[in-house]
Amino acid sequence: MEKFDFETIPNRRNTDSDRWDVKPGELPMTIADMDFKTAPAIIKAMKKKIELGAFGYEFPKDDYFNAVKDWYQIEHNTDLKTDWMIFTTGVVPAISSIVRRISHIGDNVLIQAPVYNIFYNSILNNGRHVLSSDLVYDGQSYHVDWQDLEEKLARPLTTLMIFCNPHNPTGMVWTKEEVQRLADLCLKYHVVLLSDEIHGDLVRDGYHYVPAFSVEGAARDQIISLVSPSKSFNVAALHAATVVVPNENLRNMVSRGLNSDEIAEPNLLAIPATIAAYKYGQEWLHALIKQLEGNFTYVEKFIKRNISDLKVVSGPATYLIWIDVSKITDDSGTLVKYLHEKTGLIVTQGEVYGGNGRKFIRINLASPMSMIKDGMNRLAEGINSFKK
């Protein structure tokens, strides 16, 4: 018997789960959390804290920051100083706060569409402009148009770039050379590089994500990285993340922003659960990655064999699969609605990510194999009848 259970689907129907707030018979493969119980060590640490029964104010101390540092050393082979870190209540709250602190109303915030849809909210809701250097799709995968990116970084109103590293929804893992090149360009044009690394731990075997704070030279002074156990360990509702800012001045600015936005204080479980994840969660995470590898292989083969009009375009990161549906429609929103009504399968339409997303759908594969198989059968049935 396997040591960890990746076969049982926790029943989240009629709980407060966002994803599972669906009708009977519907199958949600959408919002980015997982249908696996988190690592036993995390549950144990949470239970211990609950047993204590007194939940007064807290702030993170050395044990928290050392756990983050050691995780990055052991898991990612990267040196990181505890002085560079600030606790925050989530990656998205930090992004919005940093947009407000580091850029000004009317500035351009650069992104690479198609990209995580909430980046648009953080930018637009704060009165900044979205400027995208769209990733270029060649029919197989995506790449950066460096000339276009440089031209947009050079515009005087571009002051901040939000980088998705690794990239949601395409699953791309950026190489060391790419991350360094991007950081050097940001330095050249005085643009702060805000790197969202929430998917950094979820990279399949043989690939490595490169934290932006690990770049060499003066470019590091322009970097803010956001890291979190949220995706890796299925603890999104923990609301815990760490901001990493090597440069002291920039760090002080970010810290003032996080504090005035009141998003720098942990809830009762944030500290023990994060420490448990980073100190004792490695074996579970590696078993999870193996499970995800199996899920991706199954889905890729299934689609090739049974729905050959679709094309999987995903890179080796995240548990989200990015599928080109342009052979059957150039409006994936209509397809997604049809799949939902016809088969109960709920997937995400690519348009919300901008760029060429209208020709794509995104499916969350972080579920036991029984659910993946159910989802694929519904997908095949829905696509076949949509084509008719």
Ligand SMILES: Cc1ncc(COP(=O)(O)O)c(C=O)c1O
């Ligand atoms: C790239 C990216 N950043 C941030 C988040 C959410 O972060 P948090 O829940 O810590 O606010 C997600 C969730 O899907 C994501 O994909």
